[in-house]
Amino acid sequence: MPGAEVRAALEAAVVRVGPGMEPQNVSNISLSFATLGLMPGTAAWAVLEAAVARVAPCMNAQALANALWSFFILAATRGVPLPAGYPSLWRLVCGLDVGSFDPTGIRMMFHAHLIHTELVSGDVLDDVVFPSWIVHEAREAWMRSARTDVTVPTWVKEAASIIGVLGVPYEVEHLTNDGYFCVDVYMPDDDVVLEFDGPTHFNTLLADTGEGGVPGDASRGTWTRTPRTELRDMFLKRRHHAVVSVPWFEWAELSGSEDRSHYIAGKLQGAGVRIPASA
Numbered sequence: 001m002p003g004a005e006v007r008a009a010l011e012a013a014v015v016r017v018g019p020g021m022e023p024q025n026v027s028n029i030s031l032s033f034a035t036l037g038l039m040p041g042t043a044a045w046a047v048l049e050a051a052v053a054r055v056a057p058c059m060n061a062q063a064l065a066n067a068l069w070s071f072f073i074l075a076a077t078r079g080v081p082l083p084a085g086y087p088s089l090w091r092l093v094c095g096l097d098v099g100s101f102d103p104t105g106i107r108m109m110f111h112a113h114l115i116h117t118e119l120v121s122g123d124v125l126d127d128v129v130f131p132s133w134i135v136h137e138a139r140e141a142w143m144r145s146a147r148t149d150v151t152v153p154t155w156v157k158e159a160a161s162i163i164g165v166l167g168v169p170y171e172v173e174h175l176t177n178d179g180y181f182c183v184d185v186y187m188p189d190d191d192v193v194l195e196f197d198g199p200t201h202f203n204t205l206l207a208d209t210g211e212g213g214v215p216g217d218a219s220r221g222t223w224t225r226t227p228r229t230e231l232r233d234m235f236l237k238r239r240h241h242a243v244v245s246v247p248w249f250e251w252a253e254l255s256g257s258e259d260r261s262h263y264i265a266g267k268l269q270g271a272g273v274r275i276p277a278s279a
Helices: 004-020 023-036 042-058 061-078 086-094 103-118 123-127 137-148 154-165 227-239 248-253 257-270
Strands: 171-175 182-187 192-197 202-205 222-225 242-247
Touching: 004 042, 023 042, 023 061, 023 227, 042 061, 042 086, 061 086, 061 103, 061 227, 086 123, 103 137, 103 227, 154 171, 154 182, 154 192, 154 248, 154 257, 192 227, 192 248, 192 257, 222 227, 227 242, 242 248, 242 257, 248 257
Parallel strands: 192 242
Antiparallel strands: 171 182, 182 192, 202 222
């Protein structure tokens, strides 16, 4: 994550070059703010919003997907208002068929649709019309990814094994009832989800000096969850009683199986999971 001085410089650059930005520039800047979870300042946001209105008719399918997804990420996780021209972006999407998008873009469009329908509000949403393929081809592409893009890392297997030893029924790689999300571990008796969050689920603000380490040493920085991970939990909390997150750096600090068992038990009890007394 960029520090305060770098963020200020980047926002100043957006204000300076915004009037001349081309469609791909606008798409990239929007995606960068969203990926890092940075809320643009008032001046930068005004310039970016004006740039979107100016270049949107010239955006290709991927740029539209990036822009829509980015605005939703910021709206849902940072409270940034959707741009006034937001409905016009969807009108442009309606002029494209699903074949205009690559597989990633198709899934981004359905993700944007999900965020629109579940996580954000505002009068500007009322004027939106979705293309018919959003709830057909794009929905199926999203659900197919949830079913097939599945790996079970070693740490998930270990955590699941501990849950089993504690006497709590569980399922690994469980699909939510609507088929939209696949969770690491699900405990059906209490309707609780456990997600093991590896390094890709976090950004870190690097330390400026390397006292006790090298300059920019991540170990001296602060880990923050990515907006995408925040969104995941927002969706899962709408579908389940509770979501338990296990950050990889907390897990890595535990010295052995006994410590990890106590850690998991504490996490589950905090979420209301009933652990049998015999455990």
